Every structure is written in C-alpha cells, then in structure tokens.
Amino acid sequence: MKRFTAWRRRPWAGYAVVLAALAAIGVIYAGFSPQTDRAEAEGTAQAAQDLANGKQLFNKNCASCHGLNAEGTKDAKGKPIAPSLIGVGAASVDFQVGTGRMPAMNPGAQMPRKEPIPPFNTEIKTDYEEKEKREAAEKQKAQAEKNLEDLSAYIASLGGGPEIPPASATDPSKGNVALGGKLFRTNCAQCHNFTGQGGALTGGKYAPPLSHSDVTPTQIYEAMLTGPQAMPVFNDTTLTPQDKQAIIAYLVQTREEPNPGGNGLGRIGPVSEGLAGWLIGLGLLVLAAMWITAKKPKKLKKS
Amino acid sequence: MSDATAQPPKAVEGALGFIDERLGSTTFFKRNVKKVFPDHWSFMLGEIALYSFIILLLTGTFLTLWFKPSMVEVVYDGSYTKLNGVQMSEAYASTLHITFDVRGGLLMRQIHHWAAILFMASILAHMLRVFFTGAYRKPRELNWLIGIGMFTLGMLEGLFGYSLPDDLLSGTGLRITQGVAESIPLVGTYIYMFLFGGEFPGTEIIPRLYMLHILLIPGLILGMVTAHMMIMWHQKHTAMPTQKQTEEQVYGYPFYPVFMAKTGAYFLFTFGVLALMGAFVQINPIWLFGPYDPGAISAGSQPDWYMGVLEGALRIMPNWEVTAWGHTVSFNVLIPALVPLGILFGGAAAWPFVEAWVTGDRRLHHVNTRPRNAPVRTATGMAAVTFYGLLWLAGANDVIADKFHLSLFATTWFFRVAIFVGTFLAFVITKRICLGLQRKDADTISHGVESGVILMSPDGRYSERHEPARAEESTVILSKENARPEAPSRDANGIPAPDTKGPLGHLRSRLARAWTFDDIPIEPHDGGHGHDEVEAGKEPKQLSH
Known part of the structure; x- marks a missing residue:
C-alpha cells in the first residue's frame, strides 16, 4: 500500500493512469463490438473495390474532358471545355450518364439525350427467347446498373453533393396532381410547354420534352435537384420534396392521360391546330367543291 | 316525266x-329561282365561310346555355380530377363543366372552334380567289370592302372567343391585348382602363368580351353577310372566261333546281367535315392549359392562326422605345400591332380604286381575268401573300426552332430579313412567271399545239405537226385583253393630256406604263404569218400523195 502510495506521487503516474484508462476503454469497446468491426472491414474492402471501379470508369469515359481529378478542363484561351465535377453529387452523375447526355458526343450548345453508351445502358432489351441470350443481356444490364452506381459513388466521394432520390420520393402515384400542375405551370411550363412537350431556348439551347415515357420520375427529380445544362436548380427550399413529387405526379399522369377530344395534334397548341384546319378542313372542302362542281345535271327540263 | x-x-x-x-x-x-350561277370549284370557297358561320351560330348558342362569363373565384370539384381543389374563375370552371360533364359538350366546343378556324381560313382563301381573278373590279368594289370588314371583325370575334374560357393560353392573349392597348400614344392607358375596368386582368373583362362575342360582333357580321349576299345576288356572280361566257350574259346553271341542290349539298359537306374534325381532332384542350394565372406562362403560346400574323410581327420587332417628356412611346408594340395589317388591309381596301385610277379602266367587269394576264396585280398579290405568310410563320418561330432544331435567334433574324427580301423576290418571280405563261399562250395561238404526229419531209427532215388549239382552249387564251396603246401624253398641238398633268398625273402615267409595258400581245391567229411548224405540217402531206 505504501508502495502504491509512493508510485502515485511519481511524475509519470498521471500519464500511466490515462494510458491505462484508454487501454481499458479500447478493450471494453473491442469486447462489445467485435462483429461490426469485422463486417465494416469487409464492407470497406468492397466499397474500396467499388470506388476503384468507379474511378476506373471515370478515367476511361470522363477524364479526357473533365480532367484526371475531375477538376474540369479549359482550352488554350482559358475557355472552359468541361466543368469541375467536385461537389456535383451522385444525382447529377446518375442523370447525365443515365440519360446518355454524358459522355458527350461533341461539344455544342447543349448535349442531347441519346442512348447511353453500353457500359452504362440500363435500358437494354432483356426479354429474349433464347436462354443464353437473355442471361447475357440480364448480366450486362446488372453490370450497367452497378457501373452507374459505382461512378456516381466515386464522384460523390470527391466532394459530396445531392444524392440520388429514393424510389419513395419519386413515386408518381403518391404526389398531389393539382398542386403539381400549378407548380409546373408557374415554374416549368415557360420552357417545357404546358404539357411538357419541350420548347426552344436562346442560343440553340432547348428545353427537352418530358412527355416521352423514357423520361423516368427519378430523372425528373434529379434534373430539378441538379439543374442540368440550361435548367435552373430547384433545391429543396425552392421546391420541397413533396412539391417535386407533385410535379412528377402531374407530368406522368398528364402524359398517360388519353386525349378525350380525338387526336391531340402533339399537344403543342394552336400552331398544329391551324395547320390541321387549313390542310384537313379546307383541303377536304376544296375536294368536295371540285367534286360537286364537276357534277353536271343530265338534262335540264325546258320550261 | x-x-x-x-x-x-x-x-x-x-x-x-x-x-x-x-x-x-x-x-x-x-x-x-332561275337565277343563273356559273360553275367553278373556287366559287364555293365563300360558301364555306357562310356555312361555317351558320354552324358557329348554332353551336355557339348551345355553349351559351352552360357557359358562365364570370370571374368569381371558385374551387373546382368536378369530373376532371386532376384540377380538383384548384382555384379558378367561374368562366374556366364552367368551360370544364361543358367539356367533361355536359353530354356532347366537348364535341360542340370542338365543332365551334374548328368552325371558327375554317370560317377565317375560307374567307381568306375566298378573298385570294377574288383578288387573283380580278373579281373585285367595278361593279363589285363594295362587296370587296364588306369582305375585308368581315375578315377584320372575324379576327376580333375569334380573339374574344378564345379569351372567354380564361385558361392559361387565352389569358396570355389578353395580356398581349392589354399591352397593345397601352402602347397607343396618349390614350393608351385610358383605353386599357376602360376596356378592362381596372388593373389587368380584373373581373370585368370576361363579361364584357362575352357580350361583344355573342351579341354585337355576330350581329354585325350577320348584317354584313346579308348585305354581301344581296349585293352578289343583284350584281350576279362573276364567271371564269369560258367559251360560252360573255360580259353580257352569264352562263351556268339555274338556282332552282341545280344550284340549290349543289349548295345545299355543300352545306352538308361543310357540316360533315366540321363534325368529323370536332369528333376526331382535339382543339384547344383548356384542361391541359390550366386556369389563367398572371404569374404563369407556357412555351409555345400562340394565338389561333388568323392572329398569327400579329404575333409574328410582335416577335420579330426590334425593341424600339422612345421616352420623351415623361411619356414612353412603345414602337416595339405599336408598330407590329398597326403597320403590317395596316399595309395589308388598307392596301387591299384601296386596291380596286387604285387599279381603276392607274389603268383608267371604268368599265363593268363580269368575266374574271386569268392571273397571268394581269402580271402586276398577280405579283402584288403574291408579294402580299409572302409578306403575310412569313409574318405568320414568324409567329410560330419557337415551335419551328424546336421542331427543326434551329437556333431561336437565327429564326428571328431570318424573318426580319425575309419579310423584306422575300416580299420583293415574290413580286419579281411571280411577274416573270406570269409573263412566261403569256408567252406560252401567245405561242399556242400563233403556232398551235403539238399534235404528236411526226412527219418526214422528202429531204429526210423530221418535224412534228402542230394543230391549232381547240376552240375551248383558244377562247380561254384569247380572253386576255391586250394592253391598249398608251395615249400620247401630248397631243398634236403639244398640249398635255388632262390626266397627266401635275405630280399626280405624272405618277399615274408612270404607274400605267409599269402596269402594261412588258405585256405580251396575243392576237387570234390569221394563218398568214407562214410559221415553219404549221406549214411543215401541211406541205409534206401534199407532197407525199
């Protein structure tokens, strides 16, 4: 006891106690959570592998324009060729690559939507009759989905940014259609047209049509969140997630709605109506006039 | 019998x-009942307008039974569930009610709208026919003026009509109407306030437009239609130059029974086409446009086609504004609103009188001219068509840019240049085509038509025999009135002719010369000219026997 008391007064005693306490906490913590630790280690290994895949895909498909570190590139005059991708987030990557806009074909006023390149094409046909073909296609599709995920995760790892919305946030059947229509007319229709048929913008840019079924709810959500190309960003304070879901509900339900009045004429308003009026309406009546005036009575009764 | x-x-x-x-x-x-009507398909174009108008009156009456011209705010709760719970005016809500809840309401709305489109289109087509055939000449100038009046009223009637449902698109049109009213110098703001009864959009405008749309303007148009028909009946219809047609006598079928049957059938045709379009082609889907909200706007907002020319002028107009003594004159709105249609309608109204003044032609005309035989008139008409057509297209420039993947600014600049260059080119090219056709006619008369018979002369030469044109064809060709030799500006004693004196007289004689100087005279063939082809056809025949 005396010895202990003596040690207590030694100069290094305080350090020893702190060290002992740390060791004890460490041992206790290790004792309580050995499993999670092991799983995390495994997960980290998998994540590192995915991240490496993402980085490899980035180097192969994106780095030539966006730079090896995604810092963006400029031409000799200092004019940007491609923007920095640090902080754009997973949602942006999923949108740009998933809609085929990236990798870009050639620089222009605006990148058009096109079929995504094979490593990222998640929309390929899988319903083949032959088993081998079907399995190969399914495998390719799964790989494409994984590639897109890995690339998004890699870019997100560079600087965070908006995440890919969960399916529950984009379900069109859960949104308030009436509210969505109002919000759409106020915020979106001036470029995309009241039924989402798209429209022209300045300098060769354009608002793409939203009326085709290949524009998925997730893509609409991501576009609002990230503001691709000429589109402004509608972040969660401008349009809350509920508002976004309402807009998605309006768009999807409107494009699925049949035209009660007959052929919709592209739903673009009076331009196609005028064309139909002149060509079909007046055209048919001119034909009728020609037919009716060409008819000659056989013989007029004398009187 | x-x-x-x-x-x-x-x-x-x-x-x-x-x-x-x-x-x-x-x-x-x-x-x-024995009144004779000449037969030609283009004479039916005006009838489309008449019959569309009747259908407009009938379908319009149906629509008034349910439409409520009221700007009272209501919350929609009806069959179109997508708008349930949305605040809107009663006008819009009642239009939705007609569309989705009234039996046959959508069909009636669509027939009404298609009939309006067709009414205006057929008036324009009819006016073009009248212009290019010279049917507006004395004694028919008054009917020509009534026609221009009806077209102008039709534009207003249409504008007011598509403003009534108070949807997003029609509200945009009203907003432009307000801007145009305001752009009038000095009185603009007063006119705007009187028209809308307060700040835009207010609650007054829809009931006011409704009254004008269903009562005043249709009444005026109906009166003008009646006058138009009675004058036409009194003056008799013009006729195309055919063999049996003369200036003194109309050739055609009697009203009863032939023409009555034809025109009756044609009413049914018009009704049939409109019913088909109303049933199968959707027009003005206001439920997709949504209720009007001054804060909202859609890409591709265009008016109905007959307003497109104004829309186009507004779109391509540079942004000119002058501010002086605290007042702003908005040329960027005033000029497109007044100048293009002022030139077109003012020019069209003045044309018959100007033409008579220039050509000195004071005779009555009952037989139409072929367009080629009045090259200046035809060329002016085509220039006007081009001018109108380009402005009309410019009204859809964003749709054109979007659908054909063009730059929006490029289309604007294209139209800015094209309305001047295109109009001029149209005049020149049309005049050349007319003169070329005159030359061909002169050739047909003097050389005959190709018979398809190849003959070999004794020295081995081949030639095709030409035959004189058939009587029917040559009558049509010879309906051309050759340019009369110009009266000498000074007579033998050196005294100038009375109508060439002064600056106006000079202008007149210069215009008269421009009207006829390159005319190609077509004379009946007298056979004495010894043309090779015709002779070649005859000689070998005699020699081969």
Missing part, C-alpha cells in the same frame, strides 16, 4: 296563294 301542265295539289296551291296574295312572292320567285 310528269305532265308539265298538271295542276299542283290543292294544299300546295292554297298555301302558295296565301303567301303570294300578301307578299307578291310569285313574281319574286319567278324572276329569281
């Missing part, structure tokens, strides 16, 4: 006698 002298049944005779004794109708009918 029934006996022509058979007595009509007593019931018919009694009824007719009753009317005749009171109205003297027998004499009237006796004179008029």
